[in-house]
Amino acid sequence: MLALISLLAQLTGDGEAGLSAIGAGLGYGLAAIGPGVGIGIVVGNAITAMARQPESAGVARTTMFLGIAFTEALALIGFVVFILLLP
């Protein structure tokens, strides 16, 4: 795996820049895993709540957006690191 990565990095011509680009891409991908699962759980449970009690859909929707906002922050920090790491 590491050999493959360094080979890919050399293919771009500039080894250092290539490596940091690969690092940025991998970093963003890794940072997106957790929040992706988390947002899925939040939205899935909110939909369950809305389906069971349609009369409380308003509260569930507001809370769902709050939950999404808190979970999404982690993915966004990963995205910021991705931009910072770009060569």
Next chain:
Amino acid sequence: MNVFALDFPPVSHLFVWPDFLFTDTPVALNKTGLIYIAAMLLTAGLFWAAGRRRALVPTGAQTVAEAGIEFVENSIIMQTIGPDGRRYLPFLTTLFFFVFFSNIFEVVPFIQFPANSRMAIPLALALVVWAIYHVVGIRAQGFYHYFKGALFPPGVPKALYVLVAPIELLQILLIRPLSLAIRLWANMVAGHLLLVTFAVLSAALWGTLYVPAVLPFAALILLTAFEIFVSALQAFIFTILTAVYIGGSLHPEH
């Protein structure tokens, strides 16, 4: 950088605009600043036009303003703070419309730049929110009780306070304003980058191969619609989180 061997402008070229007015002075103006002034004038103008001639049956700007105020009151304040949060209605409504207007320039033709993809104003807004929820908390509960309630939330085993108190302190002093600012800023950066990527792809393919250009162009149209949704959603989330923080300072946990 290149995407599929196409020339793609470096990230800094997409977000840094040269000053064109009052250059080399502290009040130098560039595109971002101009968009913020436009957003401010739009927000002020909307409510000025709505309040100028108040009609029982609203028309034009009054419809938009009344719908916005009702939305902020019913789905933000009543859901998070409660009836005593009505006094923050003017602030929260202004915040919502200002953030929305500065975001929506992302999809306005020929401007196409979300002003909030520069960190300055999101951070300034987050610092204003930071100051407001601390002042509200200290005024409502007193300095000692506000920080005691925030640092030592009830219902936590005594031994865990060693861990909880520093985390909560970091949370209310640093993490809340930073995450508020980064959430808005990074969403707008990501949206702008997406739109630019697909615009560059369609433009490059349009020059050489005409048929495959249909795909990125269709994606561009869909993403533009999605970004309108994201602009409104981010304004909503910024406002609702502000309301949640104010509500948390106003009503201590029991």
